[in-house]
Amino acid sequence: MDEAERCHALAILDHGRVAADGSPRDLEANIGATVVEIEDDRDLSPARAALVGHAGVMSITQLGIRLRVLIDPRVEDPVGLLGGLLRGRGIQVRLHPSQPSLEDVFVAATQPDRRSGQ
Numbered sequence: 001m002d003e004a005e006r007c008h009a010l011a012i013l014d015h016g017r018v019a020a021d022g023s024p025r026d027l028e029a030n031i032g033a034t035v036v037e038i039e040d041d042r043d044l045s046p047a048r049a050a051l052v053g054h055a056g057v058m059s060i061t062q063l064g065i066r067l068r069v070l071i072d073p074r075v076e077d078p079v080g081l082l083g084g085l086l087r088g089r090g091i092q093v094r095l096h097p098s099q100p101s102l103e104d105v106f107v108a109a110t111q112p113d114r115r116s117g118q
Contacts, residue, residue: 004102012109019109028100033058033070033108034078035100038086040093041065050089056081059107068098070108 004010004024011021020027038047044067051057051069056078058070071078079095086093 014110027105031100031105031108035098036069036078037098038067038093
């Protein structure tokens, strides 16, 4: 994705159709999701398990000691939602909002519920 950041325009294809297109900056600005990072030096498997399938959580991607969680943009307090869900299971982690990356855009654009006919 490093090379893609330097392009003037991009198109993300999903199953043979254009799922998103535009400049990297425009794609990130119009991702259709809020990004929250969860960090911890310990195993993040319990945090991931606590969030999978929860309404409002669009996707979870692990990058080293971080989880990048895409949240439905209609959720008013995404950090509060995730923090409450995790604390309710006794999981203490660091949470903070994050700027979308092109990888986040790709994940959001290729979600099954965004494909026509599904």
